[in-house]
Amino acid sequence: MTLDEASRAIVNAIDRNGGTADTTHVRRQTGLSNSSVRYRFSKLENLGFIDISYNDSQTPDGVAPITVVQLTDFAREEIQKGLTVETEQRRATIEPVDNADRIKALEEDLREVRDLVNQIQSNQNWIGPRVEELIERDPIQSNSKLD
Known part of the structure; x- marks a missing residue:
């Protein structure tokens, strides 16, 4: 299974956050725009990497609910096979x-x-x-x- 770099970065950000994250967290961790994250969420959901849910308990009336994503078992298996290794290596190119x-x-x-x-x-x-x-x-x- 091959994903583009941005999609791998999203999966990696979700994984580093315990397997669940909202759009804001993913945007902050990856530096991607809101529209790019949402587009990739849709692709990752269609590929079976994430499940998407919406949490409106923390948003005021009239405001879109918070999008929350969770890694699927399939995604966890792919991570175990090395899906996010390249992304992690890029993050760790400079050691203390x-x-x-x-x-x-x-x-x-x-x-x-x-x-x-x-x-x-x-x-x-x-x-x-x-x-x-x-x-x-x-x-x-x-x-x-x-x-």
Whole structure:
């Protein structure tokens, strides 16, 4: 059974949520639009991956009920066979260990930038009073030198 990447991501999001999820949860986990999630819910239901139900107990009158989906036994079997493995691997491409070296490099870059800022501020503190002295001594000549 082959599903497109977005459908696998939806199945994976539902599975990570204990096998049941609503549209909002799936959208937040996958980054897919509401219409894309609803379209794929319909496809996944037709393929036997999910059952769809509606919960109107938490919505006010006149508002569409919350769509709740639940993985079927068939979906769980497909997951056991590796359906969502590729999606999980994509999610885990950066390990915390990989980040340690990157964080150290960024911290060193930050230290260097701070040193440069401090140096610029020091130069500005030294130059500022000198410029003020020149302007006070001869405002006309100082303005022509600055132009």
